[in-house]
Amino acid sequence: AQDEWLIGGLAGVEEQLGNLLSKQQEITQKETDLKKADTAVTGATKKLDEASKQCGLKKQELETAGKNLQQGKNALSELLGDKLLREYRTEKETLLREMAFIKKIEELEDHRAKLEDGKPCPLCGSTEHPFAEGNVPVPDEIEQKIESLTKLIDKADEQEAAIRKLEQAETAARKNLNDREKQEAEVANNKMAAKKMLAELKDTLTNLEADFEQIKQAVSGKLQPLGITKIPESEAELLLESLKSRLKAWQEQVKQKADIEKQIADIDSEVKRLDAVIDTQVKALTEKQETLERLKKELADGTEERKQLYGDKKPDDEEGRLNKAIADAEKAEKKARDLNTGLQQKLTTAKTHIDSLKKRIEQITPELQKAETDFSAALIPAGFADEKAFLEARLSQEDRESLSSRAKALDDAGTELKAKQKDRETRLATEIAKKLTDKTLEELEPHFKEFEESLKELRDSIAGLKHKLNENLAAKDRIKEKQSIIEAQKKECHRWEKLHGLIGSADGKKYRNFAQGLTFELMVSHANRQLEKMTDRYLLIRDEQQPLELNVVDNYQAGEIRSTKNLSGGESFIVSLTLALGLSKMASRKVRVDSLFLDEGFGTLDEEALEIALETLSGLQQDGKLIGIISHVSALKERISTQINITPVSGGRSSLSGPGCKGG
Numbered sequence: 001a002q003d004e005w006l007i008g009g010l011a012g013v014e015e016q017l018g019n020l021l022s023k024q025q026e027i028t029q030k031e032t033d034l035k036k037a038d039t040a041v042t043g044a045t046k047k048l049d050e051a052s053k054q055c056g057l058k059k060q061e062l063e064t065a066g067k068n069l070q071q072g073k074n075a076l077s078e079l080l081g082d083k084l085l086r087e088y089r090t091e092k093e094t095l096l097r098e099m100a101f102i103k104k105i106e107e108l109e110d111h112r113a114k115l116e117d118g119k120p121c122p123l124c125g126s127t128e129h130p131f132a133e134g135n136v137p138v139p140d141e142i143e144q145k146i147e148s149l150t151k152l153i154d155k156a157d158e159q160e161a162a163i164r165k166l167e168q169a170e171t172a173a174r175k176n177l178n179d180r181e182k183q184e185a186e187v188a189n190n191k192m193a194a195k196k197m198l199a200e201l202k203d204t205l206t207n208l209e210a211d212f213e214q215i216k217q218a219v220s221g222k223l224q225p226l227g228i229t230k231i232p233e234s235e236a237e238l239l240l241e242s243l244k245s246r247l248k249a250w251q252e253q254v255k256q257k258a259d260i261e262k263q264i265a266d267i268d269s270e271v272k273r274l275d276a277v278i279d280t281q282v283k284a285l286t287e288k289q290e291t292l293e294r295l296k297k298e299l300a301d302g303t304e305e306r307k308q309l310y311g312d313k314k315p316d317d318e319e320g321r322l323n324k325a326i327a328d329a330e331k332a333e334k335k336a337r338d339l340n341t342g343l344q345q346k347l348t349t350a351k352t353h354i355d356s357l358k359k360r361i362e363q364i365t366p367e368l369q370k371a372e373t374d375f376s377a378a379l380i381p382a383g384f385a386d387e388k389a390f391l392e393a394r395l396s397q398e399d400r401e402s403l404s405s406r407a408k409a410l411d412d413a414g415t416e417l418k419a420k421q422k423d424r425e426t427r428l429a430t431e432i433a434k435k436l437t438d439k440t441l442e443e444l445e446p447h448f449k450e451f452e453e454s455l456k457e458l459r460d461s462i463a464g465l466k467h468k469l470n471e472n473l474a475a476k477d478r479i480k481e482k483q484s485i486i487e488a489q490k491k492e493c494h495r496w497e498k499l500h501g502l503i504g505s506a507d508g509k510k511y512r513n514f515a516q517g518l519t520f521e522l523m524v525s526h527a528n529r530q531l532e533k534m535t536d537r538y539l540l541i542r543d544e545q546q547p548l549e550l551n552v553v554d555n556y557q558a559g560e561i562r563s564t565k566n567l568s569g570g571e572s573f574i575v576s577l578t579l580a581l582g583l584s585k586m587a588s589r590k591v592r593v594d595s596l597f598l599d600e601g602f603g604t605l606d607e608e609a610l611e612i613a614l615e616t617l618s619g620l621q622q623d624g625k626l627i628g629i630i631s632h633v634s635a636l637k638e639r640i641s642t643q644i645n646i647t648p649v650s651g652g653r654s655s656l657s658g659p660g661c662k663g664g
Contacts, residue, residue, distance in 0.1 A: 030204055037197045040190075047190075059177055065170040072163040088153050095146045258558070349419070356415055517547040519586075524550070527575075527582030533619075534574055534612045540564075550575075569604035577613060584625075597628040602636060614639055 376387075384390045394400075524540050531538060537556050543549035543563075550564045552575070564575060577598070584596060598617075602610060614636075617627050629636060637643065644658035 034202065040197075041195055061173045061176070065166060065173045068166050068169070072159060072166050075159055088149055088156070091149060095142050095149065099142050099146060352419060352422075353415055356418065513547060517542070520548055523579065523582045523586055525582070526585040527578040529585075530581040530616065531574070531578040533616055534578065534609075538571070538575070540575065540578070570606060570609050573602070573604050574609060574613065577616075581616070595626045595628065597630065599630045602629070602631045602633045607635075610635060 375390075379386065379390060382390075384393065395403075521542060524542060528540050531540060537554065539553040539555065541551050541553055541561070543551050551561050552564055552567065554560045554562060564572065567575065580596065580598075602613070605613060610633075617629075629640065642659060644656055644661060646654045646656060648654050
């Protein structure tokens with residue numbers, strides 16, 4: 001009786017055990033992640049310390065580079081004074097131009113001698129010629145200034161190059177410092193993230209352990225009626241297999257119980273029938289007992305009478321003796337009858353022969369007398385004196401006996417023919433007495449010819465039938481050969497049929513049905529988990545004959561299996577809803593199904609079933625799924641806060657109102 005609960009409860013227990021295993025795996029994974037996070041925090045701390053140390057070193061390098069740069073700038077400032085380096089360069093360029101001008105003036109000395117005041121210079125066009133009068137500049141002082149400026153500029157260039165190197169060193173040191181500061185900040189952030197993840201993992205692990213204990217207690221509560229008080233954490237799968245085995249065994253016992261109850265009903269019917277038979281037999285037995293008593297009395301009377309007749313003789317021996325005497329008498333009587341028949345036949349033959357002889361004698365006597373007279377009269381003309389002379393002249397005894405034998409044979413043949421004639425006459429008289437026909441021979445002859453023709457036709461027909469029979473026999477032989485070929489082909493077809501049964505049809509339907517059946521089985525399993533939340537009455541199973549068809553196990557009817565076609569409208573909607581939810585569970589492994597729309601069907605549910613369906617859908621909504629319901633049931637409007645209403649307007653159109661709908 002405890003295992004009966006498994007029919008409706010196993011799917012839920014299986015789901016919870018699956019959740020338990022999932023939570024256990026999550027806990028194990030989170031513990032591993034927690035260790036990794038702890039290790040990450042430790043590593044991040046070490047990296048942060050190292051980064052801080054490197055950052056301090058880079059700050060010192062930057063400070064040193066800054067000091068060196070400042071010293072270089074100070075030295076350059078002391079070297080240049082209040083002027084800029086480009087001013088010194090400009091001054092040097094001016095002096096160089098002036099030096100070149102002086103040298104040019106020196107080179108034009110001959111031309112200056114030819115210049116005249118008031119007349120334009122052929123080179124520059126000026127009418128005044130100051131250098132022509134001897135006021136030519138001296139280049140020595142300018143050269144000294146140029147040399148001094150060149151040394152100062154070269155030294156300033158060297159100092160600027162050194163400053164640039166120092167600036168580059170400072171920039172590199174600053175960049176290194178910034179990089180180290182970024183690394184330090186990144187390491188600090190990583191450490192903070194690792195600490196945060198560590199804290200989150202600890203919280204998650206605590207929640208998972210709490211959920212695990214909660215699910216474990218819930219499963220233990222459900223399994224307690226089955227005598228299972230403790231769930232080994234490492235043997236949940238074995239426990240599930242054990243529960244499935246118990247459910248299967250219970251279902252088999254229920255089936256056996258139903259079979260036994262049927263057998264008991266059959267036995268009760270048979271017992272009732274046998275009771276009626278016994279009553280009839282008792283009545284018959286009573287009648288037979290009465291008959292037996294009567295026969296016993298008759299037997300006693302007969303025994304007394306036999307004793308008076310036979311005395312102490314044994315009936316079997318006496319019966320045997322009498323039977324033997326009767327048999328001997330019958331044999332003797334048959335033998336005598338056969339002998340009498342033979343003698344009668346011989347007597348008849350002898351009498352016939354005697355009568356024939358008498359008739360012959362009577363016929364021959366006058367002839368004999370006449371023959372004797374004729375013989376005596378013929379002797380003398382024949383040359384015989386008397387009879388003696390004739391006798392001496394006749395044939396020998398052997399010839400006469402031979403002729404006599406021939407004559408006797410002819411007589412016998414004649415007698416036999418006469419006997420046959422008499423027999424035929426007798427048979428003819430018998431046939432005439434039967435009065436088979438009153439027609440004469442002349443009248444029967446045409447019929448005889450017709451019968452002969454009919455007989456000929458029948459014989460021809462028989463010959464044709466015999467020919468057909470021979471052809472039939474030949475055809476049978478040919479059929480036998482064909483049957484042998486057919487049997488061989490049947491064996492070949494049977495071999496292919498077995499192959500067909502193993503690998504399926506050529507169009508792949510059998511394999512496709514098999515593969516679809518596996519997916520269908522998984523969907524039914526998920527659907528049963530949802531169905532258990534709605535009702536404990538039904539359990540979905542696959543049809544054994546049609547693997548892609550559904551049946552339901554009715555737990556309220558002792559586990560009776562019936563077709564889903566016999567369900568009511570509300571029950572069919574519940575089953576369809578669970579199948580849709582089961583399908584969404586399947587899809588969630590690879591593709592997340594976040595939206596589910598239901599069109600009508602709620603109107604077929606009673607209040608309790610409607611409440612269960614809405615609670616199930618609310619649970620799905622809490623899991624983050626979007627549930628859309630298309631219905632006109634007023635009870636749904638009260639339970640669903642977010643609604644899009646459809647209002648009919650003129651022209652066969654409707655308008656939408658609600659969240660996300662904009663009037664146009």
